[in-house]
Amino acid sequence: MAQTEAEHEAPLTAVHHLEYAYRRSVGPVLGRFLAALAERRIEGIRTARGRVLVPPAEYDPDTGDANPDDFVTVGPSGTVTSWTWVSKPRAKQPLQHPFAYALVKLDGADTPLLHAVDAIDESRMRTGMRVRPRWRSEPKGEIGDITCFEPEA
Amino acid sequence: MELVKSITTPVVLDYDYITGRAQSRFLRGIAEGRILGQRCVECKRVYVPSRGACPRCAVRTEEEIQVSDKGTVTTFCIVRVPSENLAFNPPYACAAVLLDGANIPFMHVLQECALEDVRMGMRVQAVWVPKDQLGPTMSSIRYFKPIAEPDAEYDTYKEHL
Numbered sequence: 270m271a272q273t274e275a276e277h278e279a280p281l282t283a284v285h286h287l288e289y290a291y292r293r294s295v296g297p298v299l300g301r302f303l304a305a306l307a308e309r310r311i312e313g314i315r316t317a318r319g320r321v322l323v324p325p326a327e328y329d330p331d332t333g334d335a336n337p338d339d340f341v342t343v344g345p346s347g348t349v350t351s352w353t354w355v356s357k358p359r360a361k362q363p364l365q366h367p368f369a370y371a372l373v374k375l376d377g378a379d380t381p382l383l384h385a386v387d388a389i390d391e392s393r394m395r396t397g398m399r400v401r402p403r404w405r406s407e408p409k410g411e412i413g414d415i416t417c418f419e420p421e422a
Numbered sequence: 423m424e425l426v427k428s429i430t431t432p433v434v435l436d437y438d439y440i441t442g443r444a445q446s447r448f449l450r451g452i453a454e455g456r457i458l459g460q461r462c463v464e465c466k467r468v469y470v471p472s473r474g475a476c477p478r479c480a481v482r483t484e485e486e487i488q489v490s491d492k493g494t495v496t497t498f499c500i501v502r503v504p505s506e507n508l509a510f511n512p513p514y515a516c517a518a519v520l521l522d523g524a525n526i527p528f529m530h531v532l533q534e535c536a537l538e539d540v541r542m543g544m545r546v547q548a549v550w551v552p553k554d555q556l557g558p559t560m561s562s563i564r565y566f567k568p569i570a571e572p573d574a575e576y577d578t579y580k581e582h583l
Binding site: 278279280281282283284285286287288289290291292293294295297299300301303304305307308360361410411 | 423424425426427428429430431432433434435436437438439440441442443445446447449450506558559
């Protein structure tokens with residue numbers, strides 16, 4: 270015999286909050302990158318072949334060799350090389366209004382950095398646009414010390 | 423410049439969990455201090471808690487059965503690694519308990535028992551919260567504790583490991 274919904278009590282529901290509070294060690298190279306952010310500088314590392322990686326890596330992805338201890342300050346402005354629009358940001362995302370996730374190649378760098386761009390409206394976004402960092406008022410030595418990038422002028 | 427050594431990278435997921443009908447009936451039974459299972463009409467196995475169907479026979483389970491809050495430890499492990507939001511302080515024992523009348527074991531925590539005494543086959547019983555605190559949640563059963571009954575023979579639970 271078919272049972273109708275009314276013959277059942279409504280199913281129970283509960284709010285389920287799942288959170289992993291991971292703490293990860295960053296190593297000496299990213300550790301220096303983050304420490305520089307706290308001083309409002311963006312540092313990359315120069316590989317033996319002369320490419321500047323931002324964020325810096327311990328090893329050269331082209332050769333697998335350990336990178337020399339050759340840190341260079343880049344930016345702070347850069348050029349958007351690719352982007353995607355986030356129309357409904359989630360709670361832990363960098364901005365709580367619509368924004369772009371973008372790859373930003375900072376001046377002096379050879380690789381792009383992924384970060385948020387606060388363009389207010391998607392129509393302002395384009396590949397090749399110039400952006401500059403907006404710094405958090407109280408730096409903590411995290412990538413979030415750059416609140417986001419914003420269009421220049 | 424002092425290097426940054428580590429960063430926190432939290433992962434957060436917020437769900438609205440809907441139990442479904444079968445588990446809702448089970449949890450409403452728990453709120454009355456009763457442990458309800460469902461018996462498969464074909465293989466006669468009793469599932470606790472039931473998901474509303476028999477995974478072996480692929481038929482809906484309709485017949486509701488109250489099982490005992492006493493049972494047998496089939497397997498167990500000792501939790502020694504602390505983490506946030508644990509209800510008990512490690513080390514403690516987590517056990518699969520085959521309730522009398524059920525055909526699948528049920529995971530819960532053991533207390534009132536020295537860790538070195540926990541063993542397969544030991545007889546245990548649920549310790550409930552006071553009646554006025556019962557609710558449709560597994561925390562209505564605080565834990566299981568050993569009872570003064572002889573250990574179950576291995577053959578009685580070997581199918582349920």
